[in-house]
Amino acid sequence: MVSNLILSNFSEHVQLNETEKEQLLSVLISRPFKRGELIVKGGDPAKYMLFANEGYMMTYYTDSNGSDHVISFAGAGWWASDIYGSLSQQTTPYHTKALTDGEALLLPRLSIAHLLQSSPSFERYFRIVFQKGMLRQQKRYIEACSTSAEERYRSFIAAYPDIIAEVQQKYIASYLGITPEFLSKIRGKLARIA
Amino acid sequence: MVSNLILSNFSEHVQLNETEKEQLLSVLISRPFKRGELIVKGGDPAKYMLFANEGYMMTYYTDSNGSDHVISFAGAGWWASDIYGSLSQQTTPYHTKALTDGEALLLPRLSIAHLLQSSPSFERYFRIVFQKGMLRQQKRYIEACSTSAEERYRSFIAAYPDIIAEVQQKYIASYLGITPEFLSKIRGKLARIA
DNA sequence: CGCACCGCTTAATCTTGTTTAAGTATTCCG
DNA sequence: CGGAATACTTAAACAAGATTAAGCGGTGCG
Numbered sequence: 001m002v003s004n005l006i007l008s009n010f011s012e013h014v015q016l017n018e019t020e021k022e023q024l025l026s027v028l029i030s031r032p033f034k035r036g037e038l039i040v041k042g043g044d045p046a047k048y049m050l051f052a053n054e055g056y057m058m059t060y061y062t063d064s065n066g067s068d069h070v071i072s073f074a075g076a077g078w079w080a081s082d083i084y085g086s087l088s089q090q091t092t093p094y095h096t097k098a099l100t101d102g103e104a105l106l107l108p109r110l111s112i113a114h115l116l117q118s119s120p121s122f123e124r125y126f127r128i129v130f131q132k133g134m135l136r137q138q139k140r141y142i143e144a145c146s147t148s149a150e151e152r153y154r155s156f157i158a159a160y161p162d163i164i165a166e167v168q169q170k171y172i173a174s175y176l177g178i179t180p181e182f183l184s185k186i187r188g189k190l191a192r193i194a
Numbered sequence: 195m196v197s198n199l200i201l202s203n204f205s206e207h208v209q210l211n212e213t214e215k216e217q218l219l220s221v222l223i224s225r226p227f228k229r230g231e232l233i234v235k236g237g238d239p240a241k242y243m244l245f246a247n248e249g250y251m252m253t254y255y256t257d258s259n260g261s262d263h264v265i266s267f268a269g270a271g272w273w274a275s276d277i278y279g280s281l282s283q284q285t286t287p288y289h290t291k292a293l294t295d296g297e298a299l300l301l302p303r304l305s306i307a308h309l310l311q312s313s314p315s316f317e318r319y320f321r322i323v324f325q326k327g328m329l330r331q332q333k334r335y336i337e338a339c340s341t342s343a344e345e346r347y348r349s350f351i352a353a354y355p356d357i358i359a360e361v362q363q364k365y366i367a368s369y370l371g372i373t374p375e376f377l378s379k380i381r382g383k384l385a386r387i388a
Numbered sequence: 389c390g391c392a393c394c395g396c397t398t399a400a401t402c403t404t405g406t407t408t409a410a411g412t413a414t415t416c417c418g
Numbered sequence: 419c420g421g422a423a424t425a426c427t428t429a430a431a432c433a434a435g436a437t438t439a440a441g442c443g444g445t446g447c448g
Binding site: 061063064065067069071081083084086087116120123124126127130131133134135137138140141142144145146147177 | 255257258259261263265275277278280281310314317318320321324325327328329331332334335336338339340341371
């Protein structure tokens with residue numbers, strides 16, 4: 001398991017000493033995955049936070065009508081946005097699925113609790129991660145309300161060309177909050193213009 | 195300034211000792227407000243986090259077309275959800291407005307930084323606040339995608355009857371992501387049924 | 389090889405919610 | 419008290435996006 005990515009992610013926000021680094025690395029669990037594999041199933045006990053060390057994952061929610069809603073994608077160097085694994089809660093409502101082959105690093109809930117208690121640096125790190133997460137979610141909500149599907153698609157390809165390349169269209173559609181059919185229509189229109 | 199509310203909010207998540215309590219109270223600034231008053235204006239330097247000690251506030255965003263989008267309401271005992279004041283950033287894009295007469299407690303950004311450094315309890319408190327905030331925002335996004343405006347309105351009145359009583363309809367409409375006209379239509383329909 | 393499945397596309401029809409516009413009720417304020 | 423904003427309602431025309439259904443192309447597998 002190569003752990004440069006997660007260490008550099010931490011060091012963007014806090015400075016860990018060698019002991020803390022070792023402590024972190026010692027509790028991470030490598031979890032290789034294959035394209036299409038369901039890594040965490042909604043309804044199951046939420047035991048971990050998931051960091052993408054390699055490849056792509058997505059976190060999504062199945063509503064009461066059986067429709068899926070993609071909450072976010074996570075490429076290498078990102079946390080999956082199912083953070084129920086960080087709470088002393090029984091289950092997560094979210095699924096997390098592999099979109100490509102790759103490797104996740106699992107951080108067990110109990111280890112999180114332990115890290116948080118052992119050093120303020122960890123409290124600080126997760127405080128910042130959640131602070132940014134909250135801001136990102138707010139921004140996404142506003143964009144969903146105030147811009148058309150076509151605009152959202154355009155800004156998505158501009159912002160995440162790598163995800164467009166790797167991820168199936170139906171998941172992009174779900175992320176944008178539209179049907180695959182409508183995304184196809186938008187793409188047809190954009191291709192005709194270009 | 196009576197500060198029971200904010201202390202009891204903190205004590206829901208962390209246990210502060212007397213020194214920490216005094217430290218917190220000593221940096222809070224009382225900010226009484228009148229109904230309709232703009233407490234924080236979008237585009238201005240973000241200097242504070244705002245805690246509602248009495249009355250109701252709302253945080254909203256004005257998009258590039260000039261339409262407003264209510265991000266959240268904050269009644270007594272809640273933080274306003276503009277958390278830009280907690281970052282070392284220049285400005286906030288969000289407005290915060292008084293919906294009733296009341297009092298906000300302002301927590302200056304520099305004081306936050308100071309609290310965070312002086313005790314892990316404060317890191318922990320804000321970590322939990324942002325963690326919950328992120329989850330709330332995710333939930334809201336999913337609801338916006340997966341349920342009709344009528345359902346959202348019904349669950350809103352069920353969950354926040356006090357806000358319905360205090361807050362103008364056009365702001366509720368904005369919060370639900372619909373036009374005031376359409377909310378009026380929904381209300382008409384529900385009244386006819388009942 | 390063949391066929392079943394899955395993802396993408398296209399197009400017609402339908403729904404939800406918007407826009408525009410007009411009218412009514414309230415509240416604020418001199 | 420009176421007049422002017424401002425909030426809410428109603429209704430018709432309209433638009434964005436959903437639904438349904440059909441067809442097409444690749445791909446995995448017996």
